[in-house]
Amino acid sequence: MKLSSVFVVTVYWEYRSKGGLTRRWQRRVRWWLRLLIVAAALVGTVWSTERVTGAYEETRVFRDAPACPGGATSRPDDLCVGRESAVVESRDRSESCTVNSGGGQTCSTSYSVTLRRPEPGRTLEIGVGRDLYQKSREGDRAELRVWQGSLVGMSLRGDSSTYPPPAQRLMMLLTGVALLCVGIGLWALFSGSADPESWAAPAGWLWLVLTLPWLIDGVLLGASPLRWAVTGLLVAIGTVWTLIGLGREFRESRLASVLRRG
Known part of the structure; x- marks a missing residue:
């Protein structure tokens, strides 16, 4: 294996020194x-x-949309921002690492909470910051802002977060x-x-x-x-x-x- 690698490198430099490889690439x-x-x-x-x-244009419609009457949730065809109450079902913390050129590792940690929404069996996992992850507890109630079925805002433990709409x-x-x-x-x-x-x-x-x-x-x-x-x-x-x-x-x-x- 080592001899074949040396042979390939030798041929490469010999071919490049004669200008063939350079002309081919140019x-x-x-x-x-x-x-x-x-x-x-x-x-x-x-x-x-x-x-x-x-x-x-769809994003502009969302930016100008009023709240849904009576605090109702927003369905796919509604042009209003609705509200929902959800419950923290679980919390999750994951770590991913990459190996750098020096052989060391660089790791990053991500945090998320899983919310149980009003519809039976419907849950939603949301990425959150470290502080909110540490403050939140299972069973906490979260207030959600919903645009045409998609989450665009959340209030939990006094912290508010916004999320861009799909458009x-x-x-x-x-x-x-x-x-x-x-x-x-x-x-x-x-x-x-x-x-x-x-x-x-x-x-x-x-x-x-x-x-x-x-x-x-x-x-x-x-x-x-x-x-x-x-x-x-x-x-x-x-x-x-x-x-x-x-x-x-x-x-x-x-x-x-x-x-x-x-």
Whole structure:
């Protein structure tokens, strides 16, 4: 096994030193395949953007919705926020660990409570913070806020928590899909390179795909100062990362060579 590994590494470096591997990786994706990728990315962008708009409108309806008359619960077709009383049935604490590059472990603990809702046999598990987990007890009564059957708020032991409605979560997911499609389309249109050394800009854009939806959600629907600071910092990192990658791509492009000669 060790001899075969040494052989593979030796062949790799020999092939790279002669330029074969470098030339193979620097080839661009074929033009017709790039056109297909651009077309697919365009369709994906239009599809996801249309649904982002719909999810945003649904979220706005929830934000403006009144309380249901008489404190009744909210059914799937109701345009009001209802209330329910639930009972803490159990508490749960779980720990997950990952091994880092140095061989050590990094562990995180998550907490949740299981609530028994008014309907017979219907329960709901909710993630909570450490403080609320420690304060809560089995048999405690929780007051729930419900929007069209989905939990959007909870009061337990004097602590209040809010949760985004399904439409808001869908809006953030589809925003990420739209950004991903835009990035793929731009890569296929202007680059199409399969060289791993040119993946800095796509990696930075992927970072933005994961972080920018949170910032857009805050811009459209509001956010706390802490969330503004964290998401703004993460988006700034992704933006700088992407720009550095694009700058490197431009310096190695044919256009930059022509400009340097001129």
